[in-house]
Amino acid sequence: MKCAVVALTPNGARLALTVSRQLGACAFIKSGLLPFIQDEGSQNIEVRMIEGDFKAFTGYLFRHYDGLVFIMACGIVVRSIAPYIIDKARDPAVVVMDEKCRYAISLLSGHVGGANMLARRLSEETGAVPVITTATDINGLISLDAFAVQNDCAIENTEQLKPISAALLRGEQVSMYSEYTLKGDFPSCIKMYKPGGGEYPSNMVVLSSRTDIEARGERTLYIRPRSLVLGAGCKKGTTREAFKEAVRAFMNRNKRSMLSLKCLATIELKKNEGCLEEFCRDNGLEMKVIPNSDIAQIEDEFHGSEFVREKTGVAGVAEPCARLACRSGELICGKTVYSGITLALCREEREYLI
Structure with a gap:
């Protein structure tokens, strides 16, 4: 993930250097803050100045980076990113930290963009408390879009993510057909399905490169492994x-x-x-x-x-x-x-x- 770390205050700029070093990211600080970080060991860290309108600058970040860490108030970030939000499949991960490094808030694109993972990594690196609000995560359920990202898969019909996730949150069983071997702690909410194994499930996830597996249930999500x-x-x-x-x-x-x-x-x-x-x-x-x-x-x-x-x-x-x-x-x-x-x-x- 190509990351940028952004700060507008002296304390934020100091934290930005630390976070940039840990992530291998570029630090962007407000013009005029350079004297505050000269003794902070900025060697081997790419540091750039923020010039001009901050909202326009945020648009530049959206176009050129996969992960954005803003060290400032959430309100500033929300107002700045609002014009550039498109959809969960294309938006970068956005995490907001306070300059005292108490919290790392996953604000945008938690699953597909990887903001939840980025917030957790920041927690491991800095000790900040990760703030995750996506429903599947806080309820201990599998996130299918996060599963796709972590396993280098593409989701064919993203419109089915919401109804399948909603079914999980209602406590309904979701069946999965996989062309490949699955490893890990299998969640109780997922049941493996074999074609011809009885009635076609209402909620179905297909993990396969094949296109001849029919969607006969009420809701079917196709996840395509890049294999x-x-x-x-x-x-x-x-x-x-x-x-x-x-x-x-x-x-x-x-x-x-x-x-x-x-x-x-x-x-x-x-x-x-x-x-x-x-x-x-x-x-x-x-x-x-x-x-x-x-x-x-x-x-x-x-x-x-x-x-x-x-x-x-x-x-x-x-x-x-x-x-x-x-x-x-x-x-x-x-x-x-x-x-x-x-x-x-x-x-x-x-x-x-x-």
Whole structure:
């Protein structure tokens, strides 16, 4: 999490240095406060001055940081952030501390943004009391959006978070189907569900990359683990649109969610191919470049092509790249060709902490 720590008073500025050091964050202090922190050991801490209108400055923070720690009165923070609040999926974590370091208040984006976790970390680092007000937390219930964030998952239908959480708060049973292994203390409010195991539950959570698990209950929340590695090769000059449509067709054919893509893997020859770079950028994916020497060690496991070897130096691209970029797991969709584009898919095997 990229954090900024903001202070407007001398005592707040001193605390901002301490917190910035603990979080590896940038400290923003009001212009004119520099003399008050010269003896506070600001070496190796990035310190910037707040110039101009504070509300406009807050907008800058919203655009450039994932976590914001304001050391000042809550009222100042509320009035300053109000114009920039969008929704829980996009807002940064906002925590407010008092300059005496008594409290760390999770003010905005407690679950998805991580403000609750940030407040707890500040408590561990400084001794401040974390103030958490989200209903599931104070009632000792599982927070499904926090579960998604902590396990690197995407929520497909965020509109179902509120009714599912409300069901938990009413004491209703929520069932969960998981394609993956779950680890941890299983909450009593969650019951595991197997397809075909009787009547479809009213409240359902699906943890899966598959898109063919039907939502037949009254409320179903889909959580998509980012666990799929896309191996890809293409002809030089393949257009952005052609590649995007090929991937969508490939994922639809294999009934896998685009939200579950974790990274794209390809060979060195294609690392600067425009359509691959643009697809990764558009979908927030890392591109992993696999050396030919690594592919050579496993290429006999796949059906290769001498024509491809002449062009690229290796007999296959999509399948071995997907396999090598996947830390552990299995090839779930073999090489598929779409007009000069080859694709394959691996699924990482790992445990998800509940």
